[in-house]
Amino acid sequence: MQERYDPAAVEAEAQQYWDRERCFEAKEDSTRAKYYCLSMFPYPSGRLHMGHVRNYTIGDVLSRFMRMNGRNVLQPMGWDAFGLPAENAAMANKVPPAKWTFDNIAHMKAQLKSLGFALDWSRELTTCTPEYYRWNQWLFLRMLEMGVAYQKTGMVNWDPVDKTVLANEQVIDGRGWRTGAPVEKREIPMYYLKITAYAEDLLDALKDMPGWPERVRAMQANWIGKSVGVRLGFPYDIGGPGVLHAFTTRADTLMGVTFCAVAAEHPLAAHAARGQPKLAAFIEECKRGPAIESELATQEKKGMPTGLTVRHPISGEAIPLWVGNYVLMSYGEGAVMGVPAHDERDFEFAKKYHLPIKSVIDVGGREYSTEEWRPWYAEHGRCINSGPYDGLEFQAAVDAIASDLSRSRLGEKQTTWRLRDWGISRQRYWGCPIPMIHCQACGAVPVPDEQLPVILPTNLVPDGSGNPLLKDAAFLAVACPQCGADARRETDTMDTFVDSSWYFLRFACPDNDKAVLDSRVQYWAPVDQYIGGIEHAILHLLYSRFWTRVMRELGAVAFKEPFANLFTQGMVLNEVFFRKPDAGRVEYFNPSEVEIRLDETAQRRIAVLRSDGEEVESGGVVTMSKSKNNGVDPQALVDEFGADTARLFTMFAAPPEQTLEWSDEGVQGAYRFIKRLWKAVHDHVSQGTPAALDTAALNDAQRGIRRQAHHTLAKITDDIGRRRTFNTAIAAAMEMLNALAKFPQSSPQDRSVMQEALEIAVLGLSPIIPHATHAMWRALGHETALIDEPWTPVDAAALQTSSIAMVVQVNGKLRGHISVAVGADEGTVRAAALADLHVQKFIGTSAVRKVIIVPGKLVNIVV
RNA sequence: GCCCGGAUGGCGGAACUGGUAGACGCGCCGGACUCAAAAUCCGGUGGUGGUGACACCGUGUGGGUUCGAUUCCCUCUCCGGGCACCA
Numbered sequence: 001m002q003e004r005y006d007p008a009a010v011e012a013e014a015q016q017y018w019d020r021e022r023c024f025e026a027k028e029d030s031t032r033a034k035y036y037c038l039s040m041f042p043y044p045s046g047r048l049h050m051g052h053v054r055n056y057t058i059g060d061v062l063s064r065f066m067r068m069n070g071r072n073v074l075q076p077m078g079w080d081a082f083g084l085p086a087e088n089a090a091m092a093n094k095v096p097p098a099k100w101t102f103d104n105i106a107h108m109k110a111q112l113k114s115l116g117f118a119l120d121w122s123r124e125l126t127t128c129t130p131e132y133y134r135w136n137q138w139l140f141l142r143m144l145e146m147g148v149a150y151q152k153t154g155m156v157n158w159d160p161v162d163k164t165v166l167a168n169e170q171v172i173d174g175r176g177w178r179t180g181a182p183v184e185k186r187e188i189p190m191y192y193l194k195i196t197a198y199a200e201d202l203l204d205a206l207k208d209m210p211g212w213p214e215r216v217r218a219m220q221a222n223w224i225g226k227s228v229g230v231r232l233g234f235p236y237d238i239g240g241p242g243v244l245h246a247f248t249t250r251a252d253t254l255m256g257v258t259f260c261a262v263a264a265e266h267p268l269a270a271h272a273a274r275g276q277p278k279l280a281a282f283i284e285e286c287k288r289g290p291a292i293e294s295e296l297a298t299q300e301k302k303g304m305p306t307g308l309t310v311r312h313p314i315s316g317e318a319i320p321l322w323v324g325n326y327v328l329m330s331y332g333e334g335a336v337m338g339v340p341a342h343d344e345r346d347f348e349f350a351k352k353y354h355l356p357i358k359s360v361i362d363v364g365g366r367e368y369s370t371e372e373w374r375p376w377y378a379e380h381g382r383c384i385n386s387g388p389y390d391g392l393e394f395q396a397a398v399d400a401i402a403s404d405l406s407r408s409r410l411g412e413k414q415t416t417w418r419l420r421d422w423g424i425s426r427q428r429y430w431g432c433p434i435p436m437i438h439c440q441a442c443g444a445v446p447v448p449d450e451q452l453p454v455i456l457p458t459n460l461v462p463d464g465s466g467n468p469l470l471k472d473a474a475f476l477a478v479a480c481p482q483c484g485a486d487a488r489r490e491t492d493t494m495d496t497f498v499d500s501s502w503y504f505l506r507f508a509c510p511d512n513d514k515a516v517l518d519s520r521v522q523y524w525a526p527v528d529q530y531i532g533g534i535e536h537a538i539l540h541l542l543y544s545r546f547w548t549r550v551m552r553e554l555g556a557v558a559f560k561e562p563f564a565n566l567f568t569q570g571m572v573l574n575e576v577f578f579r580k581p582d583a584g585r586v587e588y589f590n591p592s593e594v595e596i597r598l599d600e601t602a603q604r605r606i607a608v609l610r611s612d613g614e615e616v617e618s619g620g621v622v623t624m625s626k627s628k629n630n631g632v633d634p635q636a637l638v639d640e641f642g643a644d645t646a647r648l649f650t651m652f653a654a655p656p657e658q659t660l661e662w663s664d665e666g667v668q669g670a671y672r673f674i675k676r677l678w679k680a681v682h683d684h685v686s687q688g689t690p691a692a693l694d695t696a697a698l699n700d701a702q703r704g705i706r707r708q709a710h711h712t713l714a715k716i717t718d719d720i721g722r723r724r725t726f727n728t729a730i731a732a733a734m735e736m737l738n739a740l741a742k743f744p745q746s747s748p749q750d751r752s753v754m755q756e757a758l759e760i761a762v763l764g765l766s767p768i769i770p771h772a773t774h775a776m777w778r779a780l781g782h783e784t785a786l787i788d789e790p791w792t793p794v795d796a797a798a799l800q801t802s803s804i805a806m807v808v809q810v811n812g813k814l815r816g817h818i819s820v821a822v823g824a825d826e827g828t829v830r831a832a833a834l835a836d837l838h839v840q841k842f843i844g845t846s847a848v849r850k851v852i853i854v855p856g857k858l859v860n861i862v863v
Numbered sequence: 864g865c866c867c868g869g870a871u872g873g874c875g876g877a878a879c880u881g882g883u884a885g886a887c888g889c890g891c892c893g894g895a896c897u898c899a900a901a902a903u904c905c906g907g908u909g910g911u912g913g914u915g916a917c918a919c920c921g922u923g924u925g926g927g928u929u930c931g932a933u934u935c936c937c938u939c940u941c942c943g944g945g946c947a948c949c950a
Contacts, residue, residue, distance in 0.1 A: 215944085218867050222946050229950085248950060261950095301948075326948045336950045344864090345948055375864090418949060537945080652888070653875060659943090661875060665889050673888085675903095718879090728877065731887035738887090741904095807883045812931040814883055852930055858882055862930045 001779040005678040007642025014774040026074040035071035040532030044104040050572040064767035068791040076507040077119040081128035097430040098458035127499035133432040134453030135516040158186040163466030164427040190425035211565035225418020233410035234310035247332035252397035255386035256360035259338040261324035272306035313410035424495040431493025439480035439487040501547035530563040574630040574662035576619040588629035644769035645671045651726040690751035709757040710798040712736040716764040809860040810842040833859040
């Protein structure tokens, strides 16, 4: 064994061994319990970032730990390889997105390998290859048959310069994020997936998912947004009889309606606007809406009367109909009943336009004034001023009103969802082609299965003038599968979230070119442990849950929930440094270019740019990002300290669910620890092979070390296996090494105890620092590879002691320490505690009122 | 506004089921080694008072429950995240 720890050599050797022995190739084995551990696959952006390192190290630690604990582990990796950045890079570099993407994959794969992750590369999949995306297309066609996929013309954000639909997140201050052009609302035909049909089940199932963080379940429930209420009908006669439908969760306030309001996009608004230029102008203004999403909720409520009236469904009274800018066409049916007395928004609206306010709920004796809004006006209570409903409580009133209205067909109970159907069409090139053909005669015709896959041409270079597929004659031209006439291919591609909605199932059988899934899925799926960033809490994880349900209906899988356990790791943060010139943009400097010093008085921290020696400002510790230029390149870290140090630092600096603050000194500390462990092993083995351990012949010090070693093993096992607090597992190992450093090596049994303790340290740390421990395990005299070693059981006998230390409190304050024999009875413990000199001093002349004994821990004397 | 988290030394964090607050690491201080520096090793390190033994104070704020509260309950403040004219 080399005296000096040389991470580059050690890591190359270990990685070569794992490669040569094909250690990470998972084989189905029905006689063994499987463990499918999956980290969210990356977008191949070019280089790994620290977030990837953290994510994949967590998965790797769990995979290696479960493997050593006897599970048949599958830990695959793939590439979420379609998407916008490839098109942007293509435009900038004039290279097809395919080349850029595959170059990035090659580089990032090498990086992942250099970090020593136990990944089964034989199952690697890439979503932009026809071998993968053909099954997207196949599944889409099945969904079309099931009625889960359908076409609809809907309102979208349209960038008039790039000529494409933008996602909501890509619209910044009302302008396209890339072009800066004002975004237009456009009606465009798109394909949708009927996720709303699964809303109830997606919501209900959340209650029974103990392996998911409460936070994520809450976010999904929030997003699905179930509201139970009544769909009301307000009859009218406006160019013919009709009914205005409005949804409410407060049907009990129906008798307090003093107006109705519809959204600007509502048909009745359009109808009223004819011949009313002022109203038409107002409607146009509303449609444009505020530029910024967050302003929506705070913008002033505005409205305009239509001059029309509808009739109250119970009293038949005429109710004025308004157009209101606070009514959303996308929720319910784009209309609300206005009850100013019991709804804050309606109140504000009524005050502004001097509409009557009629209180119909007893607010429980609290003050009611139409002058000012009070939060309790919206609380549930007993009906008043409501004719036949007076005196009824909330639910009774809702039931009675719904029942009365059901006779006149002007009301029925209804559940409304915030969740919308998932529009998957993108006017983008670099995505999975939607397998449809447009024929003049036959309309939209699905591509027949035998013609799949519809191959995306890989040689096109987008130029910013819209989807290049629109100009690709070879792609466009196709014969109609129904009538054979010349037809045109659909040029829209699928949202990339489609690709990631089921890739975890395909890892079971990525080589199958005959079927989307096969029997191997029954063995591996569902995923036992899924690991990824909280930013995917809603979209990716909700779509995947939906998609899995659809695949279950198709008979492809037998379960509804794809991820039994979910772990969301925290972000990686770093300090941000910048200069703000008097004019121009803020300039950010990477922390690697900045040096931290103390000023002359050693009071103040000063950040100085190395290149010019001048001061820069610190913007605090924030998420690592390109825009703030505060990222740390994992490659530089691996090159300088090795993969094990990178892994150890990211696992040690914070609990994995919390944010992790980058610290160069912390990295040094991790490196120092591995070096110390290496040296301890080296010093030990260089003295030759120790004698066999004779546990019966140990002295107190030796037994003490043995106890600590096994206690540490128990803690590491629990911390990794149950608590997932890798930081405390590492801390325990550090504590043990500190104790070993003070442990004298004079007798043969000292060396035997040391051998056992070092083996425990090496084995226990191997999931976290697999390379160094691989080498140290061999150095400790083992022929076998550590990766295949079973996890050592804790020796219960080693944990036993003859006496036990207890603390003594007087009135709850720590006053003394006593040592009592194991199994001592309460009387003995009590006597020992009372006899302690220090304790006696605090008892003094006071009478002892009570003595509380917590066995094995403490004695509290109450005086 | 609603829903989830969180607040502990100079810093990252530990204390798992109500039972020794500050494990472990970083930083800092002192020492050893060295011509010197780095690296390494040893010791110290919550605050206040005291030469010292030791005492008192101390987990965002104020209260409560308890023999005992970082932990449970209530109040407030601040920070982070999600949703948001959702009718």
